[in-house]
Amino acid sequence: MVRKRLISHHRFHVTCIIPTIGPPSTALKQVLNDDQTNPNDSKLDVVYLHPVNFHDLAAVKAETQVFLAITRSLSPLREVLKSLKANYSENLVGLVVDGFGTDAFDIAEELNLSSYIFFTSSAMILSFCLELPQLDERVTGEYRAMGEPVRLPSCVPVHGGDLLDPVQDRSNLAYKLMVYHTNRFRLADGIILNSFIELEEGAIQALLKEERHASKPPVYPVGPLIRTGLSGPVLEDQSECLKWLDGQPSGSVLFVSFGSGGTLSFRQMNELALGLEMSGQRFLWVVRSPNDKVSNGSFFSLRNDNDPFAFLPNGFLETTKARGLVVTSWAPQAQVLAHISTGGFLTHCGWNSTLESVVHGVPLIAWPLYAEQKMNAVLLTESAQIALRPKVNDENGLVGRGEIAQIVKSLMEGEEGKRLRERVKEVKNAAQKVVGEHGSSTKALADLALKLKKRTCLYK
Template sequence: MQTMQHKQETVPVQAHVAMVPSPGMGHLIPLVELANRLVLQHNIRVTFIVPDDGSSMKPQKKLLESLPEMISTMFLPPVNFEDLPDNVKMETRIELSMTRSLPAFRDSLKVLVQSELTTGRLVALVVDLFGVATFDVAREFGVPPYIFFTSTAMELSFIFLMPELDEKFACEYKDLPEPVKLPGCVPVHGSDLMDPVQDKNDNVYKWVLYLAKHYPSVAGFLVNSFIELEPGAFKALMEGESGFGVPIYPVGPLVQTGSNIIDNVDDHFECLKWLDQQPSGSVLFVSFGSGGTLSQEQLNELAFGLEMSGQKFMWVAKSPHERASNATYFGVQSIDDPFDFLPKGFLERIKSNGVGLLVPSWAPQIQVLSHGSTGGFLTHCGWNSTLESIVHGVPLIAWPLYAEQKMNAVILTDDLKVALRVQVDENGLVGRDDIAKYARGLIKGEEGKLLRNNMKKLKDAAAIVLSQDGSSTKSLAEVAGIWKNQEKVEN
């Protein structure tokens, strides 16, 4: 039976929403921000029902325990993956985490429905983009399911179009003769479409196609983007040019704010102190997110390239992995000697000349991006990191690794023009000379100035949409009003 953390609440509430994140902190964090806004702005109670894929749940628990009293948590029992091979794909593990948790999820939802007299009527189930498996259970209890789409309107448009593309093309997407033209979006080459759809014979492709065919049955989409960021894509989705007439609510950018929910900030005071000592806008922040990993050869090229650039840099460095670009997605690596994988003499040289700082595995990214000394961000283009960059006005070097990150890079470079995109050579590597060129260009070059100006405009737009009369604030208020009215009607 699941464990439950329930915080005492004396304030009467009008409605109660259950939320189910799929495994990975990258999916939980924006859902937490959505929950915070529902509580603080709309007095809606939230309960998280959290599947357990068997990896360490310590980061998730620490984050969830820090939330306001009107947010409770139910942790489901760990899922058994002993029957899976060690090299199982990330998406397969996420899918099975959800489907194998369904019996426990049903028990949890039943508890919430039966406790409505004390916690408020359960008016909606909000899952992320991988949560389709929960729909039937929600409907069994008369609870309408919604999807909180943690990525772009462009990706949502592609998923809506996927069944049509599947029927139209027999070839792999990477072999398409022409770019895919999604309504309201810049063209996307087939090779830049998200990784899970690149192999039509793979079970992961079939699963994404299954999701696409079931998306039309959802009650609505809350999208972690905003109209001013993707005006064409949202216009097409909301006016029926793409999609299936399902209500669309742009509610982003929802990103972490403040040190109260940032883990281990005190432990990383050294890196913030180092930033304090650097000139304004001089530092390139280098991080591939919680899951991103590089091969040893690529890691060497990155180290030498950063050193050759002559630019100040702060690098969140993780051990190399030869097979997977998302090797740490389900948990942070254990560290003995955190930098023994670096080229010989590299650490000593950057320490002696003060050009760079290495941070093992994790850094307080919000604090780094908001710091005046940070002038650029070399990123894997995960959507959380992308939105954080936009909110703080930091231009980018786009280095996509997995999932939908190549599609994000297309938006950032071809559409918004706030990023330089790395190019791989014939050996599949980004070479040190190019890395040095990107770093110099972003921090000191004329192109970097243009990208910085464009990003400043997006930063201002992001602040406006989240203001009291902003489009995203109004959009969230609209769906919150639907949920509150549903509670009143039922009673």
């Protein structure tokens, strides 16, 4: 989304260079194809690098593969950038990578390019990443065993067990790679952040103040950047969701979705179903087959491709058909959240889903599964105060049906839900302003664009 604004608002030509660990997903190709066919995006090119493999590493976790994907793609990346440099000469001014791609900074320096990080999560997590190298030196043992929570500048305290998944085992390669990359954040010419001050005021203000220190690069809060609208033609099951919502009262439906890859165990899936039934509330649930390897699974784990409906409690679909719709695998999330009938969102707390909910003014039930989502849940419940978080049973690691029913009713018809609804409305209005013509996010992106354009002047 940053690339689209740089193209449309600041007349940049953008080339997306994509390292791969296999064939590009259909979703990724569709997004980029849509962007390329948009008349406003005629200055967008896409280059897929040859897939890397990990045959030399045994039992590599998916997050480790993500960390290593760019490192093992440096040689072809260098060749692509050298080719672009030859074509564009001094007009090739910068390289933007994600937080796992800091090894590419060395190539950028070779070619006299500015280096930037596009940070795709929250300011709180960026603050943690900037602090991690120092934490690694200070703390002994595992973070989850610490007696005191981690305290980040102007953020709510975070208990060790709620920190990012890759830091939960300090002996793991993923942790060592994360410390390595976050230590290199300071080498960036700037960090582009997909968030905005009204959502994370304390954390962002602290990051902006810390720019004055030589060890911290400038931060550009340019969010919220989200994709809107359906990509491609409306399929029958997508249309079914929206038609069903058309027939529901305003603000009455809880949307339940765990993102593009989130799964639950069989027992947790059943507790969720029974909790939704007990709540008596309307719901639209995107359901997937359970993953019984862990209580809270993800696409990082083994998936079961059987019919998800076969794992629901007996009679559940029949009992709830008057007030609930269950669909498999996918729903048009942006359209669902924008629909007037949607009054709440039970989410895994992925940052894209979070921002989509904020932009559409929908309060949340925070149900984190993996990656950075527990930290996002802390931010949403304790700092931004736009979400409720159910309690997990410590004995079995499950959220019970009674807890689910209670928290769903509280969000959809209780006083706490009303308070959250008012708060998220304020944040929604702020989100509209910051990306407006004179908004803070628009100005931050303009400042970045000006900084990049000034590099071309240095050569002339």
